[in-house]
Structure formats: C-alpha cells, structure tokens
Amino acid sequence: MEEKKTPIAAAPVKREEKKSPIIWIILIVVVAIAAAYFAWNTSQIKTEYELLEQEKAEMKAELQSELESLLIQHENIKVEYGELSDSLFVKDSLIMANAEEIKSLLNYKWEYRKVKKKLDKLRVVARIYVKQMDSLYTVNTELIEENKEIKARYNEEKAINKGLQKEQAQLNDKIEEASVLKAYNIVAKSIYVKRSGREKVTDKARRTNIIEVCFTLSKNVVVEPGQKDVYVRIARPDNKILTPGVAEEYVFEYQGEQIQYSVFEDVAYDNEARPLCLRWIKKYENIELQSGVYEITVFADAEEIGSTSVELN
Numbered sequence: 001m002e003e004k005k006t007p008i009a010a011a012p013v014k015r016e017e018k019k020s021p022i023i024w025i026i027l028i029v030v031v032a033i034a035a036a037y038f039a040w041n042t043s044q045i046k047t048e049y050e051l052l053e054q055e056k057a058e059m060k061a062e063l064q065s066e067l068e069s070l071l072i073q074h075e076n077i078k079v080e081y082g083e084l085s086d087s088l089f090v091k092d093s094l095i096m097a098n099a100e101e102i103k104s105l106l107n108y109k110w111e112y113r114k115v116k117k118k119l120d121k122l123r124v125v126a127r128i129y130v131k132q133m134d135s136l137y138t139v140n141t142e143l144i145e146e147n148k149e150i151k152a153r154y155n156e157e158k159a160i161n162k163g164l165q166k167e168q169a170q171l172n173d174k175i176e177e178a179s180v181l182k183a184y185n186i187v188a189k190s191i192y193v194k195r196s197g198r199e200k201v202t203d204k205a206r207r208t209n210i211i212e213v214c215f216t217l218s219k220n221v222v223v224e225p226g227q228k229d230v231y232v233r234i235a236r237p238d239n240k241i242l243t244p245g246v247a248e249e250y251v252f253e254y255q256g257e258q259i260q261y262s263v264f265e266d267v268a269y270d271n272e273a274r275p276l277c278l279r280w281i282k283k284y285e286n287i288e289l290q291s292g293v294y295e296i297t298v299f300a301d302a303e304e305i306g307s308t309s310v311e312l313n
Helices: 010-107 112-178
Strands: 183-193 199-201 210-217 226-235 251-254 257-260 263-269 274-281 292-300 303-312
Touching (some): 183 292, 183 303, 210 226, 210 263, 210 292, 226 274, 263 274
Antiparallel strands (some): 183 210, 210 274, 226 292
C-alpha cells in the first residue's frame, strides 16, 4: 500500500505570501510619512531662513537709514554754523571716517552687533560735536556782541576824537592866524621929486620917482617880539616886479619859492602897533613905469599881511 504525502510544508508558505502585501503597505506608508515630514520640515527651514534673511535685510536697512539720518543731521549742523564748523575740522574728520567704516561693513560681510556698536559710538561722537559747536557758537556770539560794543565805543571815541581834532585844528588855525602880523591902513602913493628936492604927489607914470607904501603893523601879544623882516612887493601892470636895482638877487622865500621884492626893512617889533612907511625909489632912468594899476603886497616873516594898489596915468 502506497504512503500518503501530507502538505505540511506548503501551508506556512502560503501564510507568508499573505503577509507580504501588508508589509509593503506599511513600508510605503512609513516612507510616505517620512517624505511628507521631510518636505514639511524642509519647507519650515526654508521659511525660517527666508524670515531670517528678511529680518536681516530690514535690520541692515534700519542701520543704513540711521547712518544716513545721522550724516544728514551732521551736514545740516555744519551748514547752520557755517565757517564756525571749520574750527572742529579734526572732530568732523573723525565722524566721517567712522561713517565710512560703517558703510563698508554694511556693504560687505557684517555683524549686526558690531555695526550697531559702531553706530552708537558714532552717535556719541556726533553729540559731542554738536555740544562743542554750541559752546563755540555761544562763545562766538558773545565775542561778536563784545566786538560790536568795542566797535561802537571805538566809533564813539573816534567821533569824539575827530570832533576834538577838528576843534584843535580850528584852534590851531586861530592861533596860527593870531600869530601872524597884520598890516592895516595901507596907503600907497606915487611921488615926484623936484630939482629942489621937494616932493609932490603925482599920478603921472612918467613923472613918478618914488612909490611910498605906508601902513601900521598890528598889535599882537601872541607873536614873538623881536626883529621882523618886512617886504613890500610892487608889481607893474605887466606883472613885472619893481626891484631896488637892476640885479635880480633881491628875493625872499615865500611858500617854498624865491620871489622878488621891491623894498625891504628890518623892523624891531615889541608886540605893539607900529606905523611904517617903505619907499621904492627909481634909481635908474632906464626903469620904465607904465600907465595902469600897480598891485602892492606887504609881507612879514614870510607871510602875506596886507595889500593895496595905486594907479598911474
């Protein structure tokens, strides 16, 4: 009798074949979950990174804005104070150097804390700059006001001094005028000398031998007493001067020039009125006396002290 074969080994294989789809399903689910988690986690990381980058950009923009605002304020202060800001050139250079360093840090690889620290330091320097500028402005304003007061006092003193100088000049003019001798009661006459020696007043040019000029030296207590050089200058109608002789050495100095005179006399003056008569005498027949007006001027101590005229026909 044949032995019957039993299917003992085939039964377990069939159960394993039934379990395989379940395992695969589980694996697929696990992988799907893992993939979903990975994708979600990656998305979260990307979102956080983007937020960080955005925050970083905002922080950078904020720092740049603060720096620009600080520099604008600094420039406005310099403009406001004008030339006075030149006196703080070193401090201004320090501010600009720090600003350039911060700009350089912002444009390249930068750290917020480092830039923020430098920006805070720059603010401190800028505040010190403004404080010093205010102090300079206050001092400068005080100096300007003081200078105005000094200038006003100077102008006042100058005006007073000018007035005093004017008064002094007027006084000097009066003193100078008072210190000059004057001649008054000046009378000139032409004289004809007869053969007998008798003199006769004439108005005929051809008969005139003498021209006499009489006057009085004024009383003057200001003038220094002593010998005075008195000159009489007689000009013909053609302006030629009648001199004591034919020579031309009869001159004296007047206003820096050498001029001719007709008569000279050394007079002793004692500050009292002194009457004088000086005569020009026609010594040579070839001296021609013209018809017309003869202008006569009197001088003393190189100053003109009076004048008159005489007319000959």
